[in-house]
Amino acid sequence: MAEATSIVWLRRDLRLADNPALEFAASHADTVIPLFIWDLDEEGGWSPGEASRWWLHHSLTALDDSLAERGSKLVIRSGNPHEIIADLVDSTGAALVTWNRRYEPAAIEQDRRIKEALKSAGCEVRSFNGxxxxxxxxxxxxxxxxxxxxxxxxxxxxxxxxxxxxxAAPDTVPAPESWPDSMQVDDLNLLPAINWDADFHDAWTPGxxxxxxxxxxxxxxxxxxxxxxxxxxxxxxxxxxxxxxxxxxxxxxxxxxxxxxxxxxxxxxxxxxxxxxxxxxxxxxxxxxxxFPETTDQPLREQFERFPWGNSESALQAWQKGQTGYPIVDAGMRQLWAIGWMHNRVRMIVGSFLTKDLLQPWQQGSKWFWDTLVDADLANNTLGWQWVAGCGADASPFFRVFNPVLQGEKFDPDGEYVRRWVPELADLPNKWIHKPWAASDQVLADAGVTLGETYPEPIVDHSEARKAALAAYNEFKGG
Ligand SMILES: Cc1cc2nc3c(=O)[nH]c(=O)nc-3n(C[C@H](O)[C@H](O)[C@H](O)COP(=O)(O)OP(=O)(O)OC[C@H]3O[C@@H](n4cnc5c(N)ncnc54)[C@H](O)[C@@H]3O)c2cc1C
Missing domain, CATH: 1.25.40.80 (Serine Threonine Protein Phosphatase 5, Tetratricopeptide repeat)
Known part of the structure; x- marks a missing residue:
């Protein structure tokens, strides 16, 4: 049976094709109002980081353009979804609200509350796997x-x-006779105040x-x-x-x-x-x-709550800035900063380095990734960090400590990745590109590298750090 007006609440489904919530609304209602709500309070402490906001801005713009090609538009609001949806249902007389499900703990709880309230107000609600x-x-x-x-x-x-x-994407998205008030994408202020996103534009086309x-x-x-x-x-x-x-x-x-x-x-x-x-x-x-919704902050393997993590602000900062003195680690962290993305192999290497060589808690890594990745995703990031730290499901055991030199030599054999992201090492021969500290003074001078000046000395000795990590692990296991 056709309903007069429907609202499709779009969140992590910023597309027209293969969108079951949109498909259902378009085929069951005479008019469809596509709605996006920017809401910081309801993300359970995981509101999108800076890099994600950049992506979101451009993705919303692209979606609005695609809707315009089909005679529709995106209605954008900011605030509490519960109140905004109730208000829109009231003002438009919508009889149907649809959305595709999310799986983050805070979103599940929010969806449940909104669904209950809408249903008791007599509105039909349909949620889908999108x-x-x-x-x-x-x-x-x-x-x-x-x-x-x-x-x-x-x-x-x-x-x-x-x-x-x-x-397939619907050919048309039937528009209401008059549109509810809407903000513009720009009004959400998702783009950075200072210009750090130049390389993002070359790397990505959101939408x-x-x-x-x-x-x-x-x-x-x-x-x-x-x-x-x-x-x-x-x-x-x-x-x-x-x-x-x-x-x-x-x-x-x-x-x-x-x-x-x-x-x-x-x-x-x-x-x-x-x-x-x-x-x-x-x-x-x-x-x-x-x-296991608690695993965003807590280890899945509970015994890891007792692990003796360190707390060194300077080590954390050197890691974040790509100034550890280990070229493959620094290349990864700088790639992340420059384009909001890092290759999976390097995510594992930098993760192992933070949690094992530097003995910093994996939660520090997951928070930094959360703010800097364009693909920051609560499910994937949590799994990735718990895998790296050895405390998650099907994880790499803690005692498997990645050697950043051997990893670099194996997976970046000609040093091209390091040269691209750590340009101050670009002129080093392949033999030394992953371990500049082992090169002779002459080799370093020929390549224009002065350790401690143009590029840092290693902030830890990997073999010593590995021993310390294994000692901490053995102590914790025995404790
Ligand atoms: C410490 C750490 C943190 C991570 N944080 C994130 C994150 O926040 N968001 C994120 O999307 N991925 C994360 N990953 C997983 C993985 O690194 C990225 O998904 C992958 O590098 C993205 O590149 P791609 O799209 O070219 O992947 P491809 O190799 O082309 O894989 C295709 C798709 O499969 C999925 N995928 C691939 N590998 C994984 C994986 N190990 N776990 C879960 N999904 C995977 C991704 O959606 C990816 O786009 C993390 C991994 C680690 C080790």
Missing amino acids: SLLREPWEIETGQGEPYKVFTPFWKSLRANLGDVEPY EAGAQQRLDEFLASRMANYDEMRDRPDRAGTSELSAHLHFGEITPRQIYAEVNHSNLNGRTRKSADVFLSEVGWREFAHHLLYH
């Missing part, structure tokens, strides 16, 4: 428990997936079209070698879709369907499956966040 292959509660172990190990989780999810057929273009490029030129290239920060080997996925400009269902519709031979099929399993880690992260 950002995962399967809902977190749909996959469980044989004992009816959440999974804590990735491989059986992913196997079970794939076995239960069935056909994946994303929705649905930019996401689709990334996926097309990935399928055409990167996917076939993804399994071999995904660990190489010096090569463009991964999809770079993470921020697009976070903001819901593209869905895992679209990715899954497009990967499987491509004509894949044996070798490419294998590589495609490795890629899909990374998308599977995103599913796993959401599964864990849903079932």
Whole structure:
């Protein structure tokens, strides 16, 4: 039955295609009001960081433009969603409100309250799965428990997936006769007051079209070698879709369907499956966040609450600024600062360095990433940091300490990644690019490097730091 007016509340689903909440509203109501609410209070202490806000600004602009092409627009408000939606339902006479679900603890609680209030006011409310292959509660172990190990989780999810057929974008989004008041995207003041985002513009095209273009490029030129290239920060080997996925400009269902519709031979099929399993880690992260919501701040493995983390502001700052004296660590941290993104292999290296070489709590790392990543995502970031620190599900054991020199030599063999992000080392020969302190005075002088002046001396000795980390671990295990 058609309803007069519907409101589609858009959050992490800033797209028109494969959007079940929009699809339902457009096919069940005469008019649709697309609504975005900027709300800082309801994010449970995880309001978007500076880099995410930059992305959000441009993503909202792109969405508003796409809606305009279909005779519609985005209604933008700022404040408490509960009050704003109730007010809009009242003023527009909307009989239906739809949204796609979120899985962060604060969002789940907020959605529950809003749904209850709208229903008791007589309004129909429909929520949908718009950002995962399967809902977190749909996959469980044989004992009816959440999974804590990735491989059986992913196997079970794939076995239960069935056909994946994303929705096309609606041709038109029927507009109301008169539009409710709306702010402009600019009014939200999401862009930085000082100009630190110059490199972001070159690196990214937020919005649905930019996401689709990334996926097309990935399928055409990167996917076939993804399994071999995904660990190489010096090569463009991964999809770079993470921020697009976070903001819901593209869905895992679209990715899954497009990967499987491509004509894949044996070798490419294998590589495609490795890629899909990374998308599977995103599913796993959401599964864990849903079932263990406290893990955003607390270790999943509770005994790690007693771990003797250090508290060194100067070590933390050297890490944040990319001034540790370990080139692969510094390159990663500077890439993060420059473009709001860091290669996955390097995220693991800098994470290991912070938590093991510097013995700083993983929560410090997750907070810094939260503020600086364009793809900052509560589920993925929590999983990543708990994995690195050895305290999460299916995590790398704490005693596996990454050696930043060997990691650099293995995954950035010609030092191209370091040269790009740590230009003061660019003229060092390959042999020394990952360990400048070991080069002779002559080699350093020829490359224009003066340790302690143009580039820092290592802030810790890795082998000593490793021993200290293992000692702390053994003490904590025995304690
Ligand atoms: C310490 C740490 C923190 C991290 N924080 C985040 C974060 O805040 N947001 C985020 O999206 N990813 C995070 N990751 C996971 C991963 O590093 C990024 O998703 C990946 O680097 C994004 O690049 P891509 O899109 O080219 O990935 P691809 O290799 O092309 O993978 C495709 C997609 O799969 C998903 N994915 C890939 N690897 C992982 C993973 N390990 N865990 C969960 N999902 C994954 C992402 O959505 C990604 O876009 C973190 C990893 C670590 C080690």
